[in-house]
Amino acid sequence: xxxxxxxxxxxxxxxxxxxxxxxxxxxxxxxxxxxxxxxxxxxxxxxxxxxxxxxxxxxxxxxxxxxxxxxxxxxxxxxxxxxxxxxxxxxxxxxxxxxxxxxxxxxxxxxxxxxxxxxxxxxxxxxxxxxxxxxxxxxxxxxxxxxxxxxxxxxxxxxxxxxxxxxxxxxxxxxxxxxxxxxxxxxxxxxxxxxxxxxxxxxxxxxxxxxxxxxxxxxxxxxxxxxxxxxxxxxxxxxxxxxxx
Amino acid sequence: xxxxxxxxxxxxxxxxxxxxxxxxxxxxxxxxxxxxxxxxxxxxxxxxxxxxxxxxxxxxxxxxxxxxxxxxxxxxxxxxxxxxxxxxxxxxxxxxxxxxxxxxxxxxxxxxxxxxxxxxxxxxxxxxxxxxxxxxxxxxxxxxxxxxxxxxxxxxxxxxxxxxxxxxxxxxxxxxxxxxxxxxxxxxxxxxxxxxxxxxxxxxxxxxxxxxxxxxxxxxxxxxxxxxxxxxxxxxxxxxxxxx
Numbered sequence: 001x002x003x004x005x006x007x008x009x010x011x012x013x014x015x016x017x018x019x020x021x022x023x024x025x026x027x028x029x030x031x032x033x034x035x036x037x038x039x040x041x042x043x044x045x046x047x048x049x050x051x052x053x054x055x056x057x058x059x060x061x062x063x064x065x066x067x068x069x070x071x072x073x074x075x076x077x078x079x080x081x082x083x084x085x086x087x088x089x090x091x092x093x094x095x096x097x098x099x100x101x102x103x104x105x106x107x108x109x110x111x112x113x114x115x116x117x118x119x120x121x122x123x124x125x126x127x128x129x130x131x132x133x134x135x136x137x138x139x140x141x142x143x144x145x146x147x148x149x150x151x152x153x154x155x156x157x158x159x160x161x162x163x164x165x166x167x168x169x170x171x172x173x174x175x176x177x178x179x180x181x182x183x184x185x186x187x188x189x190x191x192x193x194x195x196x197x198x199x200x201x202x203x204x205x206x207x208x209x210x211x212x213x214x215x216x217x218x219x220x221x222x223x224x225x226x227x228x229x230x231x232x233x234x235x236x237x238x239x240x241x242x243x244x245x
Numbered sequence: 246x247x248x249x250x251x252x253x254x255x256x257x258x259x260x261x262x263x264x265x266x267x268x269x270x271x272x273x274x275x276x277x278x279x280x281x282x283x284x285x286x287x288x289x290x291x292x293x294x295x296x297x298x299x300x301x302x303x304x305x306x307x308x309x310x311x312x313x314x315x316x317x318x319x320x321x322x323x324x325x326x327x328x329x330x331x332x333x334x335x336x337x338x339x340x341x342x343x344x345x346x347x348x349x350x351x352x353x354x355x356x357x358x359x360x361x362x363x364x365x366x367x368x369x370x371x372x373x374x375x376x377x378x379x380x381x382x383x384x385x386x387x388x389x390x391x392x393x394x395x396x397x398x399x400x401x402x403x404x405x406x407x408x409x410x411x412x413x414x415x416x417x418x419x420x421x422x423x424x425x426x427x428x429x430x431x432x433x434x435x436x437x438x439x440x441x442x443x444x445x446x447x448x449x450x451x452x453x454x455x456x457x458x459x460x461x462x463x464x465x466x467x468x469x470x471x472x473x474x475x476x477x478x479x480x481x482x483x484x485x486x487x488x489x
Binding site: 058059060061065073076077080083182183186187190193194196197198199200201202203204205210232233236237238242 | 335336337338339372373374375376393396397400401404432434435436438439440441442443445446447449451452478484
């Protein structure tokens with residue numbers, strides 16, 4: 001499924017920096033949604049995925065998109081389709097890695113999702129469950145442009161990235177007895193909704209695409225060292241001026 | 246937990262019951278029906294629902310007993326406590342053992358409620374992203390967590406409550422509220438959130454009002470909220486037309 005896999009030493013170096021960056025964000029005061037966006041980006045760089053997304057259990061029986069490697073509207077819709085059916089939902093429900101080496105052979109399995117994904121030019125998919133002590137809180141989803149499996153080593157990296165995301169979500173607040181994750185999960189899902197709202201606001205105000213609006217939000221958040229979800233919320237409440245972005 | 250995010254039958258009953266109260270334009274009755282549904286389906290001893298009347302201020306629409314009324318009153322006079330926090334931050338606050346958990350986070354609140362017969366408090370915000378409508382709070386005499394299945398039920402009820410109380414506050418839709426319109430906010434796509442932001446930008450109004458306008462426009466034109474939102478985001482519809 002790799003588009004342009006990095007080779008040898010370069011790849012190893014990138015891998016190390018990715019995990020160091022993740023570790024840094026976990027010990028510092030950070031924004032879980034921003035960490036998840038970075039993780040999705042790393043999946044594209046390190047694993048040669050054409051697109052990556054993280055979906056969290058909404059605790060009502062389905063899953064919702066929280067972060068993606070690209071905010072392209074069609075791609076978001078494609079990830080979100082999996083609230084009803086698709087490999088990511090299956091990974092979440094079964095707790096197994098779902099590997100689809102040839103999507104065109106999976107139309108019977110996901111009659112809505114598979115044709116839509118094929119139409120967008122994707123040929124293979126991996127979905128890796130995010131686990132915590134036997135409980136599954138979501139799944140990491142990788143889309144590839146070529147048919148075929150991930151290498152064993154890449155699958156290990158994907159698993160490690162999914163585990164890192166899980167730890168990130170849990171650490172946002174001290175885990176009280178480690179039983180219920182409702183505060184963290186619902187908080188992350190709400191942040192995602194506010195980011196979508198802020199993307200709409202900014203795209204309308206500045207006459208730019210929602211994708212460009214997201215980049216502006218993200219840059220402002222990084223340059224000013226403010227949490228992404230915080231910028232989005234302030235913008236929606238009129239507490240940050242639009243031209244500041 | 247239901248299999249595909251579909252509502253289980255008892256919650257469908259709640260939707261119809263809430264709908265009937267909405268048609269009579271009675272927000273307090275809507276809140277009462279939601280509250281009684283919580284008492285019937287969850288291992289709790291009391292529940293309350295409050296809505297935001299203007300920035301930061303809230304009005305309790307329903308409290309099932311005197312303990313819940315007391316808990317609400319204490320928090321809003323002190324400006325601290327789990328329900329107050331859920332209301333302010335928009336994140337659920339679950340306190341499975343009030344006696345041991347509350348002292349550090351909310352010292353004044355802990356002192357005030359020490360003599361009340363409360364083991365656990367669970368507070369859930371009613372919101373859609375930046376649009377905040379209120380909160381639903383519950384307590385139990387015995388300490389302990391809610392199970393995953395109970396959390397799923399609470400979240401489905403908060404979805405219904407958010408949508409219903411929102412419809413009640415938006416008003417002007419008498420006779421036009423349907424089961425679909427109660428459910429549409431509970432399964433929204435990204436375009437609805439983006440369209441809400443666009444309306445906020447166009448008219449410089451709060452997110453709650455923007456969402457109300459979007460819904461009102463969808464009603465008036467006999468279309469689905471999702472479709473109106475998709476047209477706005479794709480620039481097939483200009484936000485300026487969503488003006489009332």
